[in-house]
Amino acid sequence: MVRFSNNLVGILNFITFLLSIPILIGGVWLSRQGTSECERFLDKPVIALGVFLMLVSLAGLIGACCRVSWLLWVYLLVMFLLIVLLFCFTIFAFAVTNKGAGEALSDRGYKEYRLGDYSGWLQKRVNSEKNWNKIKSCLQDSKICKSMIDDGSNNIPATEFYSSHLSAIQSGCCKPSNDCGFTYVTPTNWTSNGATPTNPDCNVWNNDQTILCYNCQSCKAGLLDNIKSDWKKVAILNVIFLIFLIIVYSIGCCAFRNNRQDNSWKRYP
Known part of the structure; x- marks a missing residue:
């Protein structure tokens, strides 16, 4: 019987995989349609984000639904590093935008x-x-x-x-x-x-x-005042996204534990 946590991780990563497709297409479109350096400024980061989301979501999807424990372990490791980086960036964003006003x-x-x-x-x-x-x-x-x-x-x-x-x-x-x-x-x-x-x-x-x-x-x-305003909005969104990632990471840990238990049962009938 497929565990609930495995199903939930699979569904979440399938949605993420679908979201990564338009992001990747958008990055490719920017690289080809941009007529100036400014218009092409975001093409590489957007393409990199699309590829990253696609690979991570595939790892989580296959790892959870097909019970591939090592893929799920890689997925959880990447998620953990992402949570740490996002937490550090959020603290940094609040720190550098606490000064300055018109x-x-x-x-x-x-x-x-x-x-x-x-x-x-x-x-x-x-x-x-x-x-x-x-x-x-x-x-x-x-x-x-x-x-x-x-x-x-x-x-x-x-x-x-x-x-x-x-x-x-x-x-x-x-x-x-x-x-x-x-x-x-x-x-x-x-x-x-x-x-x-x-x-x-x-x-x-x-x-x-x-x-x-x-x-x-x-x-x-x-x-800088414009950047400060934008970064504060991004930092607030990051806090919300960080909470979401922690919840998904916790569910992923449950799915990983399920995989290990199922594998041990198969190994020792």
């Missing part, structure tokens, strides 16, 4: 962002010239600043722009810092007042639509 300004609908407010580990990632050049290229390809004037915002008065809500990246990369005291012309076009600014970002600002403030520290800070 600075609210009076009479402004948007916030300003300072790179020094964020985790030192995250700062090192964006301060790397090699990393930032790739990130900057992706930001430019996304046309996130161009979208501020494409929707007709190019003609809005200064008072309306100052009260508008901007994303962290738009605030940091698409306009100069409030410290600069520049005169507003359009959302992505500003005139210097000739004063000597204390904020080094003011000297980096350029009205060229391909430059703007993509080289500013505020742009890096805006990106």
Whole structure:
């Protein structure tokens, strides 16, 4: 008689196997259809995830349903390592995202962002010239600043722009810092007042639509604020997924014990 835990592990891994197929297909599609480095950025990780899920689910499925104990043992070992890695990553994600927040300004609908407010580990990632050049290229390809004037915002008065809500990246990369005291012309076009600014970002600002403030520290800070928000959401999902993995691992241990008992009975009738 097939034990309940074996059946449950088999069903769960069959579902995981089915889920791995569209993930793998999606990764292959990204690698072939992406026209830029940014669009192809996720293809290899997605393909690797699809292959990993497929192999692990097959090991669990065959090990549980066909009573192949060594395959189930490999499955449980991989699951244990995955639980440990996911636990460590979740702790790390919470640790590096516990610092940093946008600075609210009076009479402004948007916030300003300072790179020094964020985790030192995250700062090192964006301060790397090699990393930032790739990130900057992706930001430019996304046309996130161009979208501020494409929707007709190019003609809005200064008072309306100052009260508008901007994303962290738009605030940091698409306009100069409030410290600069520049005169507003359009959302992505500003005139210097000739004063000597204390904020080094003011000297980096350029009205060229391909430059703007993509080289500013505020742009890096805006990106980190966006990453911080995303990582916190991922960390919360990881906690839920971690609980699910622990439950599946426990059921898998029961199935492995069943396999060993059944094999011992067959060996000693």
